[in-house]
Amino acid sequence: AARSAPRYLEGLNPEQSRAVETVEGPVLVLAGAGTGKTRVLTTRIAHILGQGLAWPSQVLAVTFTNKAAREMKERIGVLVGGAVEGMPWLGTFHSIGVKILRKHAELVGLKSDFTILDTDDQIRLIKQLIQAEGIDDKRWPARTFAHLMDSWKNKGWGPGDIPEGDARAFANGKGRELFTAYQDRLRTLNAADFGDLLCHPIRILKNHPDVLAEYHAKFKYILVDEYQDTNIAQYMWLRLLSQRPKGRPANICCVGDDDQSIYGWRGAEVDNILRFEKDFPGAAVIKLERNYRSTAHILGAAAHLISHNEDRLGKTLFTDEADIDDPKVQVHAAWDSEEEARAIGEVIERLYSDQNDLNEMAILVRASFQMREFEERFIKSGINYRVIGGPRFYERLEIRDAMAFFRVVCQPADDLAFERIINVPKRGLGDASVRLIHDYARRKDIPMLAASAELIESTELKPKPRAALREVVLNFERWANALENTEHTELAETILEESGYTGMWQADRSAEAPGRLENLKELITSMSEFESLRSFLEHVSLVMDVEQNPDDDKVSIMTLHAAKGLEFKTVFLPGFEEGLFPHQRSLDEGGRNGLEEERRLAYVGLTRAKINCHIWFVSNRRIHGLWQSTIPSRFLDELPTTHVDVADPPSGYGGGNGGYGQSRFDKAEPFQNTYSTPGWARAQANKTDATRNNWGSRSGANVERIGYGETDSRRGAGRGSI
Ligand code: ATP
Ligand code: MG
Numbered sequence: 001a002a003r004s005a006p007r008y009l010e011g012l013n014p015e016q017s018r019a020v021e022t023v024e025g026p027v028l029v030l031a032g033a034g035t036g037k038t039r040v041l042t043t044r045i046a047h048i049l050g051q052g053l054a055w056p057s058q059v060l061a062v063t064f065t066n067k068a069a070r071e072m073k074e075r076i077g078v079l080v081g082g083a084v085e086g087m088p089w090l091g092t093f094h095s096i097g098v099k100i101l102r103k104h105a106e107l108v109g110l111k112s113d114f115t116i117l118d119t120d121d122q123i124r125l126i127k128q129l130i131q132a133e134g135i136d137d138k139r140w141p142a143r144t145f146a147h148l149m150d151s152w153k154n155k156g157w158g159p160g161d162i163p164e165g166d167a168r169a170f171a172n173g174k175g176r177e178l179f180t181a182y183q184d185r186l187r188t189l190n191a192a193d194f195g196d197l198l199c200h201p202i203r204i205l206k207n208h209p210d211v212l213a214e215y216h217a218k219f220k221y222i223l224v225d226e227y228q229d230t231n232i233a234q235y236m237w238l239r240l241l242s243q244r245p246k247g248r249p250a251n252i253c254c255v256g257d258d259d260q261s262i263y264g265w266r267g268a269e270v271d272n273i274l275r276f277e278k279d280f281p282g283a284a285v286i287k288l289e290r291n292y293r294s295t296a297h298i299l300g301a302a303a304h305l306i307s308h309n310e311d312r313l314g315k316t317l318f319t320d321e322a323d324i325d326d327p328k329v330q331v332h333a334a335w336d337s338e339e340e341a342r343a344i345g346e347v348i349e350r351l352y353s354d355q356n357d358l359n360e361m362a363i364l365v366r367a368s369f370q371m372r373e374f375e376e377r378f379i380k381s382g383i384n385y386r387v388i389g390g391p392r393f394y395e396r397l398e399i400r401d402a403m404a405f406f407r408v409v410c411q412p413a414d415d416l417a418f419e420r421i422i423n424v425p426k427r428g429l430g431d432a433s434v435r436l437i438h439d440y441a442r443r444k445d446i447p448m449l450a451a452s453a454e455l456i457e458s459t460e461l462k463p464k465p466r467a468a469l470r471e472v473v474l475n476f477e478r479w480a481n482a483l484e485n486t487e488h489t490e491l492a493e494t495i496l497e498e499s500g501y502t503g504m505w506q507a508d509r510s511a512e513a514p515g516r517l518e519n520l521k522e523l524i525t526s527m528s529e530f531e532s533l534r535s536f537l538e539h540v541s542l543v544m545d546v547e548q549n550p551d552d553d554k555v556s557i558m559t560l561h562a563a564k565g566l567e568f569k570t571v572f573l574p575g576f577e578e579g580l581f582p583h584q585r586s587l588d589e590g591g592r593n594g595l596e597e598e599r600r601l602a603y604v605g606l607t608r609a610k611i612n613c614h615i616w617f618v619s620n621r622r623i624h625g626l627w628q629s630t631i632p633s634r635f636l637d638e639l640p641t642t643h644v645d646v647a648d649p650p651s652g653y654g655g656g657n658g659g660y661g662q663s664r665f666d667k668a669e670p671f672q673n674t675y676s677t678p679g680w681a682r683a684q685a686n687k688t689d690a691t692r693n694n695w696g697s698r699s700g701a702n703v704e705r706i707g708y709g710e711t712d713s714r715r716g717a718g719r720g721s722i
Contacts, residue, residue, distance in 0.1 A: 008079040026251075026284070027254075029286045046080045065092065066091065069095070101201055116191070121191075133171075154266065159179040225255055243279070258274075295319070297643040329645070331639070405496065408449060408476060409483060437455060479494070479498075492527055496520060505517050560601050573614065581633050582595055
């Protein structure tokens, strides 16, 4: 008798079922937004486990963010009825990389308790090296080198691999030397940076066939979400794991969408997706064409927008017929970003009072600086919100200080952490003392804490600093001894008390001090979820997209980059202005590719919405403290009129004062008319002729001049990447 299909397969369309059930051999699912790619992956894992094809520990599943990994784990649990005993190998490339590296650290000259360096530590370290080389670090900033090294590591390169031209690009040819010195220094510190979390495992798998064979045997199934955004290093990594020297290739399933490739600036190669069929001859390539997420209006708008890109594979996407009640995509104008935030806040409040969950709303910004305005507004009007993937809690000064104490306790060789807090609170160990300790440590090639322990027995330091240092050394000794047999939250609290750190903020009369103390409390609280101080430290270095109260009803604020893969009933897209979106830097650095990547980002933004999609632009924006007139994004002009409504202009802007009076926002003049104005289209195509544009501001400022600040926290979504 035919067995009835398992529950989890119910409701899948035929292509989705095929992608789920084709578990043998390589499978590529190439499909547009909202077609169920992630759902296919999740169901596929449920299928593999449900059918007993593998143990959870034999499935390697890569997601783009930690948040996505958590959600996937939950969903699998639901599908297979809660029977999933953990999925140790479900995570981001980086979190899986850490695991592999901890196991085989000695193969690349590290110990398994190595520290993961964060950006700040990394910059400080590079700066020291640059100065030690006698290079002018004003001319050759540490940040530039960090960036350069990152791009090398994204390609899987070590110091020996970089081409001559690349090596010459920094400090008159000192690039390779610095890179080597940096890696040596990391080894001495027993530390790895984020790039190493990818590159070291590659080296291990490449140079040690026995280890590679071990993982070949281990991972029966490999699954990768958001495959279009893998970089070369990640690609190499997957190839090593999936291409067996003899016999059939691994059971690997990658899903992705070339139209959503938005990490080119971080080294992602959309070509990886195109290469899949070459790498895996005979791979099953499955297309999904039905979008389950968005209304026909949203999909129509997004599809039309992305059709302006030349460089794409081209895919069909359809959804149910438009419902007469479905709202079109709404385009709104505001005077400046403050008004934009206020107006969006008002829409949110209206939706909220109509029984809409805040959890179902998101504000997706192009650049993180845009967030502040919303945060301020929402705090003022009492709208609950959360910032996802941003530099927040764990990046605060007091949190970083506290973490530095914990790091030294867990990992006494962590000089960077030690240097950060040796004189915090101030205890008379000034620069001169620190330099002395530093030099002594370098001379004897030992960590600074060990050097300190020796120095307090000698007379090299003056009595006062020596006494202060003695206390530091004894403190760390005592805390380290307590590590194994004290509850870690208790120990953490003790450390902050006994070091005088908590007291320092209690004595501080500044306005921020109470908040900092609250944050320190929150830090201890958040630690209780973890088994040990070590596992907590690891979690923090990996995860930047933690939320404090995931259950509360809150509006989400995040960058477009961080929004990949997510969906919300209502999505707000502020800042559709030339220079901001598309971002000027992408245009300057990337030319047409840059513009196309920006357009894909807009496509990602629109396709996050299930029902309501609100786009905003302002005519004045303050950038680096200076007011600039702005002109509306060319992307607005690339939206099809059939799916877009232009909302009423805000009160007071309708007059004939050169504002929106003659534009699309004049209600007497239908939206379509503006589209058919040839001058308008040309003005949009040629942005130097800003004055022709009659959407925006009075002056028609030359936007080319505007340089926006840093946009996305590289480690936001990213680090989800992590
Ligand atoms: P993106 O490209 O944005 O990552 P995706 O292709 O991964 O999108 P999913 O997030 O997996 O798409 O699915 C989009 C939405 O459609 C989800 O809410 C999902 O539950 C729903 N969905 C997918 N397949 C089906 C189906 N067969 N029946 C009903 N709903 C579905
Ligand atoms: Mg997805």
